[in-house]
Amino acid sequence: MTTRAEFLGSIKREMAKTRGLFDARPVPRPPHAGEAFEAVKRQMAERWPQALERFREEFERIAGVFHRVGSMDEVPGVIRRIAEERQARSVLSWHPAPLGLDLRESLGREGFAVTVAPHGAPDVAARQLHRDEAARAEIGVTGVNWALAETGTLVLVSGQGRPRSTSLLPATHVAVFDRSCLLESLEQVGIVLEALHADPARSMSGAVINFITGPSRTADIELTLTRGVHGPKEVHAIFVEGR
Amino acid sequence: MSDAQLRTPFPERAHSALNDAHLQEALTIATTKFIGLRKEAFAGYPDGEALRDRARAIKESTLQGLDTHLERLADNIERLGGHVHWAATGDEARDIILRLCRDRGVRMAVKSKSMATEEIELNEALEAAGVKPVETDLGEYIIQLAHEKPSHIIAPAIHKTKGQVADLFSKELGGRFEADPEVLTAVARKELRQKFLEADMGITGANFAVAETGTIVLVTNEGNGRMVTSLPRIHVAVMGMEKVIPTMTDLMVFLAILARSATGQKLSSYTTLVRGPRQPGEVEGPEELHLILMDNGRTRQIAGTLREALYCLRCGACLNVCPVYRQIGGHAYGYTYPGPIGILLTAMLKGTGSVKDLAHASSLCGACKDVCPVRIDIPRMLIELREHIDRERVAPWAERMVFGLARRAMASPSLFRLGAKIGRVAQVPFVRDGRLRGLPLLFGKWTRTRDLPPVAARSFSERWKELERP
Numbered sequence: 001m002t003t004r005a006e007f008l009g010s011i012k013r014e015m016a017k018t019r020g021l022f023d024a025r026p027v028p029r030p031p032h033a034g035e036a037f038e039a040v041k042r043q044m045a046e047r048w049p050q051a052l053e054r055f056r057e058e059f060e061r062i063a064g065v066f067h068r069v070g071s072m073d074e075v076p077g078v079i080r081r082i083a084e085e086r087q088a089r090s091v092l093s094w095h096p097a098p099l100g101l102d103l104r105e106s107l108g109r110e111g112f113a114v115t116v117a118p119h120g121a122p123d124v125a126a127r128q129l130h131r132d133e134a135a136r137a138e139i140g141v142t143g144v145n146w147a148l149a150e151t152g153t154l155v156l157v158s159g160q161g162r163p164r165s166t167s168l169l170p171a172t173h174v175a176v177f178d179r180s181c182l183l184e185s186l187e188q189v190g191i192v193l194e195a196l197h198a199d200p201a202r203s204m205s206g207a208v209i210n211f212i213t214g215p216s217r218t219a220d221i222e223l224t225l226t227r228g229v230h231g232p233k234e235v236h237a238i239f240v241e242g243r
Numbered sequence: 244m245s246d247a248q249l250r251t252p253f254p255e256r257a258h259s260a261l262n263d264a265h266l267q268e269a270l271t272i273a274t275t276k277f278i279g280l281r282k283e284a285f286a287g288y289p290d291g292e293a294l295r296d297r298a299r300a301i302k303e304s305t306l307q308g309l310d311t312h313l314e315r316l317a318d319n320i321e322r323l324g325g326h327v328h329w330a331a332t333g334d335e336a337r338d339i340i341l342r343l344c345r346d347r348g349v350r351m352a353v354k355s356k357s358m359a360t361e362e363i364e365l366n367e368a369l370e371a372a373g374v375k376p377v378e379t380d381l382g383e384y385i386i387q388l389a390h391e392k393p394s395h396i397i398a399p400a401i402h403k404t405k406g407q408v409a410d411l412f413s414k415e416l417g418g419r420f421e422a423d424p425e426v427l428t429a430v431a432r433k434e435l436r437q438k439f440l441e442a443d444m445g446i447t448g449a450n451f452a453v454a455e456t457g458t459i460v461l462v463t464n465e466g467n468g469r470m471v472t473s474l475p476r477i478h479v480a481v482m483g484m485e486k487v488i489p490t491m492t493d494l495m496v497f498l499a500i501l502a503r504s505a506t507g508q509k510l511s512s513y514t515t516l517v518r519g520p521r522q523p524g525e526v527e528g529p530e531e532l533h534l535i536l537m538d539n540g541r542t543r544q545i546a547g548t549l550r551e552a553l554y555c556l557r558c559g560a561c562l563n564v565c566p567v568y569r570q571i572g573g574h575a576y577g578y579t580y581p582g583p584i585g586i587l588l589t590a591m592l593k594g595t596g597s598v599k600d601l602a603h604a605s606s607l608c609g610a611c612k613d614v615c616p617v618r619i620d621i622p623r624m625l626i627e628l629r630e631h632i633d634r635e636r637v638a639p640w641a642e643r644m645v646f647g648l649a650r651r652a653m654a655s656p657s658l659f660r661l662g663a664k665i666g667r668v669a670q671v672p673f674v675r676d677g678r679l680r681g682l683p684l685l686f687g688k689w690t691r692t693r694d695l696p697p698v699a700a701r702s703f704s705e706r707w708k709e710l711e712r713p
Contacts, residue, residue: 001335002329002330002331002335002538003329004314004317004327004329006329006331007313007329007331007536007538008310008313008314010331010538010542011309011310011313011484011538011542011545012310014542014543014545014546015307015309015310015545015546017545017546018307018545018546018550021303021307024300024303024304024307029490029492030492058509062508117526118526120524121523121524122526126526127526127527130526130527131440131474131527134527135436135440150509151509151510152509153510158525158527158528159522159524159525160524160525163525163526163527164469164473164527164528165473165474165527168466168469168470168473186495186498186499187495189495190491190492190494190495191492193456193491193494194490194491194492197455197456197491206522206524206525207323207517207518207519207520207521207522207525207528208472208473208515208516208517208518208528209515209516209518210469210513210514210515210516211498211510211513211514211515211516212512212513213508213509213510213511213512213513213514214512215512216464216465216466216512216513217464217465217512218381218382218428218464218465219398219506220380220381220382220385220398220399220400221381221385221400221403221405221408221424221427221428222269222404222405222424223272223273223276223398223401224405224424224425226424226425226428228428228432229381229428229431229432229465229466229467230379230432230435230436230439230465230466230467230469230470231465231466231469231470231512231513232466
């Protein structure tokens with residue numbers, strides 16, 4: 001069994017032989033992550049309309065389906081249409097607290113089988129139940145932490161009431177976002193992630209951050225592009241104008 | 244690659260690849276497509292070139308402080324509730340995983356595509372220990388069913404036709420499936436979905452690990468990486484130690500160029516940042532997270548001639564442009580890592596003796612260096628490798644003797660002139676249509692596939708002297 005000390009010791013011994021190498025500079029990073037984050041937010045408060053346009057363009061290029069509604073009240077209607085077109089009956093959504101929407105009150109009353117992710121500290125039984133529901137659901141509805149314009153990417157942070165599999169197991173993923181989510185570049189994402197890390201109060205509770213750029217895809221058989229190999233076949237993004 | 248296959252010498256392996264018409268066609272189509280996609284991606288991305296320079300600088304600066312970054316990574320993984328294991332060799336990495344399987348009663352492990360686990364031939368070891376490994380990347384799944392090895396770093400099954408895949412699925416999974424990628428993908432989805440839900444352990448590699456935050460980063464297109472890290476109760480990541488990077492800012496630089504280099508995408512469909520096992524309040528995620536940091540010959544090269552190969556991101560771009568890879572494909576190389584970078588990585592992991600033939604499987608044209616996202620100088624290292632192979636007497640004696648004589652002749656003007664005179668006379672029986680063809684003995688292999696210009700009737704210096712005359 002190699003110990004940490006032995007492993008690192010042998011690296012140090014070899015590194016000692018390389019003195020005199022040119023001095024490689026690491027990439028400059030924001031000295032004050034929190035301030036840089038605030039600056040990004042101020043920029044995006046002005047530039048979000050352009051970012052939204054770019055997001056839409058890139059998202060559609062990678063086969064995403066973009067929707068735009070005036071307010072949160074219109075979101076269930078969009079999801080209903082998506083479900084009906086696909087003859088889907090079962091909908092799984094993030095918990096209403098992080099999502100800002102309780103689909104049980106709308107779609108649930110219209111005959112759809114709506115389940116929502118548990119909030120609070122789930123026990124073993126709750127976890128198993130959720131897993132079964134997630135595996136069965138045809139449509140998964142999530143919020144979005146950031147929408148990255150440059151690449152048409154949805155960034156989702158897992159956490160309480162925000163399971164990671166809602167955007168993975170159902171064949172159709174529907175993500176709901178607003179202007180406060182919009183970012184322009186990967187560089188800005190880097191600033192945001194640095195800031196989250198630097199400030200434990202801002203830090204998210206969950207273990208996983210997923211960058212989702214279009215549907216699940218493969219080209220492993222004769223380089224033929226095929227969607228929905230393991231994850232969703234379709235990804236929809238609903239932009240909500242009002243807060 | 245099995246020992247039996249490796250006992251076939253490289254020239255024969257290459258030769259049979261060249262005679263495989265179907266493989267030739269598949270290779271041409273695939274590599275040409277990848278080259279086009281990459282070119283397009285960078286053409287539309289003016290920042291790309293500067294980002295490649297930055298990425299290279301990050302790799303070098305990280306390597307200069309590798310011990311510190313690894314310590315920080317380990318501390319942060321542990322702080323988040325994960326476990327870190329240190330594996331000096333591939334054997335040790337395998338043993339760690341087998342012990343975890345034994346201790347925790349693991350019967351089935353689902354895997355997402357990982358060159359690191361190919362490197363340590365983990366699947367064979369798991370099977371021998373009674374654990375069923377299931378590859379879940381579609382390409383890897385196909386070749387696992389076919390009992391083959393990947394032929395390309397990012398497209399492991401490019402050597403198979405849809406007809407072959409349909410036959411394979413029909414035979415192995417029971418049923419009759421149409422030779423349609425859409426149908427076959429749906430079959431794999433259904434089959435593997437069940438495996439994701441049943442498996443006890445998920446095994447992945449790591450594209451990067453961010454030291455400062457303790458984050459393991461996986462880049463996939465299919466979503467299997469997400470499944471494998473979310474559904475089973477244990478997640479094990481096997482990572483070559485050189486994959487550590489310092490910060491999230493650095494990660495963004497690599498993400499911006501990795502997918503563009505590999506598949507021409509701006510980003511792959513899924514980039515998954517894993518920090519620790521399931522956190523309090525989460526309904527999903529593994530109970531345990533294990534990161535295995537693997538050396539397996541890498542440390543030896545920190546101060547070695549192959550140092551720069553430690554920058555490699557495993558994007559596969561150098562394979563697609565390599566005139567040798569494009570002709571012979573991945574299997575002929577005979578080891579886990581094919582292509583130009585593969586020769587260097589094989590030398591790193593298995594010693595220079597293992598690449599005495601492969602070191603010459605390059606035209607040194609430099610296309611690999613041009614497309615490498617971190618601008619690894621592969622041709623320079625190949626030349627150094629060849630020199631090393633010669634110096635250490637790894638090369639065959641006849642080859643060394645010929646080159647030894649050539650060096651002497653080149654270094655002495657009188658010997659050189661004498662050699663040219665002898666050559667002019669000796670070549671006569673072998674010159675046809677103004678070219679040297681069909682040389683005898685030792686040299687026969689050289690002229691079997693190419694011809695040479697004959698030694699000129701008058702040498703350059705003789706002609707120069709005439710010109711100097713007033």
